[in-house]
Amino acid sequence: MIHKVVANADEAIRDISNGMTLMLGGFGLCGIPENCINALVKKGVNQLTCISNNAGVDDFGIGLMLQNRQVKKMISSYVGENAEFERQLLSGELEVELVPQGTLATRCMAAGYGMPAIFTPAGVGTEVAIGKEIRNFNGKDYLMEKAFDADFAIVKAWKGDSAGNLIYRSTARNFNPVMAMAGKITIAEVEHLVEVGELDPDQIHTPGIYVHRIFQGQDYQKRIEQRTVRSI
Amino acid sequence: MIHKVVANADEAIRDISNGMTLMLGGFGLCGIPENCINALVKKGVNQLTCISNNAGVDDFGIGLMLQNRQVKKMISSYVGENAEFERQLLSGELEVELVPQGTLATRCMAAGYGMPAIFTPAGVGTEVAIGKEIRNFNGKDYLMEKAFDADFAIVKAWKGDSAGNLIYRSTARNFNPVMAMAGKITIAEVEHLVEVGELDPDQIHTPGIYVHRIFQGQDYQKRIEQRTVRSI
Amino acid sequence: MLDKIGIAKRIAQEIKNNYYVNLGIGIPTLVANYIPEGINVVLQSENGLLGMGPFPIDGEEDPDLINAGKQTITTLPGSSIFDSAMSFGMIRSQKVDLTILGAMEVSENGDIANWKIPGKMVKGMGGAMDLVASAKNIIVAMQHVNKAGESKLLPECSLPLTGVKCVKKIVTELAVLEIASEGGFRLLERAPGVTIDEIKKATAGKLIIEGEIPEMKI
Amino acid sequence: MLDKIGIAKRIAQEIKNNYYVNLGIGIPTLVANYIPEGINVVLQSENGLLGMGPFPIDGEEDPDLINAGKQTITTLPGSSIFDSAMSFGMIRSQKVDLTILGAMEVSENGDIANWKIPGKMVKGMGGAMDLVASAKNIIVAMQHVNKAGESKLLPECSLPLTGVKCVKKIVTELAVLEIASEGGFRLLERAPGVTIDEIKKATAGKLIIEGEIPEMKI
Secondary structure: OOOOOOOHHHHHHHOOOOOEEEEEEEEEEOOOOHHHHHHHHHHOOOOOEEOOOOOEEEOHHHHHHHHHHOOOEEOOOOOOOOOHHHHHHHHOOOOEOOOOOOHHHHHHHHHHHHOOEEEEEEOOOOOOOOOEEEEEEEEEEEEEEEEEOEEEEEEEEEEOOOOOOOOHHHHHHHOHHHHOOOEEEEEEEEEEEEEOOOOOOHHEOHHHOOOOOOEEEOOOOOOOOOOOEEEO | OOOEEEOOOHHHHHOOOOOOOEEEEEEEEEOOHHHHHHHHHHHHHEEEEEEEOOOOEEEHHHHHHHHOOOOOEEEEEEOOOHEEEEEEEEOOOEEEEEEOOOHHHHHHHHHOOOOEEEEEEOOOOOOOHHHOEEEEEOOOEEEEEEEEEEEEEEEEEEEOOOOEEEEEEHHOOHHHHHHOOOOEEEEEEEEEEEEEOOHHHHHOOOOHHHHEEEEEOOOOOOOOOOOOEEEO | OOHHHHHHHHHHOOOOOOOOEEEEEEEEEEEEEOOOOOOOOOEEOOOEEEOOOOOOOOOOOOOEEOOOOOEEEEEEEEEEEOOOHHHHHHHHOOOOEEEEEEEOEEEOOOOOOOEEEEOOOOOOOHHHHHHHHHHEEOOOOOOOOOOOOEEEEOOOOOOOOOOOOOOOOEEOEEEEEEEOOOEEEEEEEOOOOOOOHHHHHHHHEEEEOOOOOOOOOO | OOOOOHHHHHOOOOOOOOOOEOOOOOOHHHHHHHHHOOOOEEEEEEEEEEEOOOOOOOOOOOOOEOOOOOOEOOEEEEEEOOOOOHHHHHHHOOOOOOOOOOOOOOEOOOEEEEEOOOEEOOOOOOOOOHHHHOOOOEEOOOOOOOOOEEEEEEEEOOOOOOOOOOOOOEEOOOOEEEEEEOOOOEEEEEEOOOOOOHHHHHHOOEEEOOOOOEEEEO
């Protein structure tokens, strides 16, 4: 087996440099690579293009990178939880490309599956379609959307082994598997790093071939954005 | 939960009729829907188009349907284990469309993912490309290949629950998950049918939404095509 | 006139046995509470869950288990988890029977706008564009008029579109309407105590009224 | 002159540490037995397995666990299983470092034919077309001449192609050759005891011989 373990987030992101394109897994604050985001903030690398379904909140997740003015451009589907984001966007400091959520996921998958483009009906007839090729199949119009091209994909998993195999937990899976496949270099942080042989091959969500660096994450906050409970 | 259980293979295939297009899971004889194939042979339905990576062997798997002259056309990637197949093909009794294995899998996935076509470099410059649109992305040529359109997909899983959720075992997974997503109606036969709640939601390979009928299979032979062992 | 719960209750009547349903944020989320007895329904949450259960009881929230509105939720026996690509794969391939979502505007040919107010609001479309582009059946849950008192049922949408010619039915505090195939809002039911004139006044797009219009049964 | 095992041993020297490798049926399968000590390599089997282990011991065959040649195999610690779409996804996205496969013919510009003999053999291409269209590095393992004594290294392939301009290197019983970027088979090594004249005689395509040609070290 090929050994992928690095010591920590700082080592994992050591060669991420200004101007690069990063994919960051997670949906809202669920399943986000907390350790790597903190390390990126500490490192201060900037002019980044970030592909992530959301942009965190003001004081957590990608929101921390926005506060720190490290992000040149966000490619996301929904960014509505972040006042600083909205300020930078309306002031023109931040470029934003809004992408339908399924298109975002599928453009990641396309990269990981070696497919240069995909067809989707999402956005036909809307401003998302502007400048894009439209194609009719069986009487229905589809947009041609290109695979993403990211220097690094950074994902968070529940368990991982030293060969880079990953298992996610519950809806913290979300964008993590499709982004893990899509980076030129993929970094995985995990809550539980185990030895090879401890994970059942049938249960692995991301095969190790897609993962270049893996490390045991520390001090996960796993914040809840909308704590909602029922009365019994 | 929506209840998908039927009594047996005969009930599951009750409305498969002459001239239909079927997808059949499996790779070689590994992970094939043995019960449904036997029921199709018994029913005698014919003029079928079968999409399956392989065509079985003379006396097992899809080979039984070929012996019985039920197949009008095979769409496969590799058919080299079947003398009756070769005879019918060379005599012109059987139409055959040979498709690169990755293209076959991805055309199934495209159907299940609502993508009308995909791009792949497989077959560029070969006779597989004849009549197909070629498109250059980033300096490389790709063929546009269409999603399959199948009346029924018939798959075999290891475990399944009454809501149609499926878990495959080892390399018997192969084409089964991508075909399960692709049928207008999907039939799953399983070695172990369990109640809802017994399968871990994180470990389900095929979510029940893709499966319309499920039943507990009987008398699995699980033949080995190439028994290969090592001396200790 | 209906309140939000009334709208949710009326929409719940549209859910048929053995449906897979995607519920948007807001009123649509409330629909889950009013699904009739004996109706089997599986809720899909586009962040990657089939078989969404109720909110957890206090103290059992799991930060790894949320719905598309980022609310803590639970699973049910028979639930399954999957990634975002598969989630929208099943949406695009029309395995989801019914999508219920909110809107800022609906046009008389079934266009919907619900993701952007130029210069003012830039939250993004999330999964809405994928859902409306693919769903077999789309019901919009919304108020008939906006806070300024202007109709949200228009000849044409003024806001950037989410999708075109896709809405099938609209349930508001005043009425149930369907988009006629030839264009126009066909009035199907009045909310309790609401007159046809009130509905006419609140509808800027072409309103089609044929025969007796019954009052909703909630 | 090498036997099949010799060819497999020579090819095994091409495998670098931390490679993911896909081995075709026949001689390529044998390569797994001769990977040098200290070289970490993970074998991919395109039916859906990373981390292919050796054949099982007698009595431990599992019908659910086979390789792309339908042989019973085993997994190793760190193995993973996936479906056919993901398997070819990782092949197309060039996550597999090296593909080793057999051929009926190779042309001097790197075209390969290995799936069909019109009117005679119709077994199909299996995964070969996907592999050759995408792999970063393709090594062909084959006999230098066919059973009729005709060269399989040709100016142009006569059989239906599997892929174009994709082969990087060829290892036969006589020689190691690479496809020159300007076209032609550049002779890199002779098999033990084989003369340059023997290689010339067996090579119908353009053979490029520059400087001393060393003998292989097996």
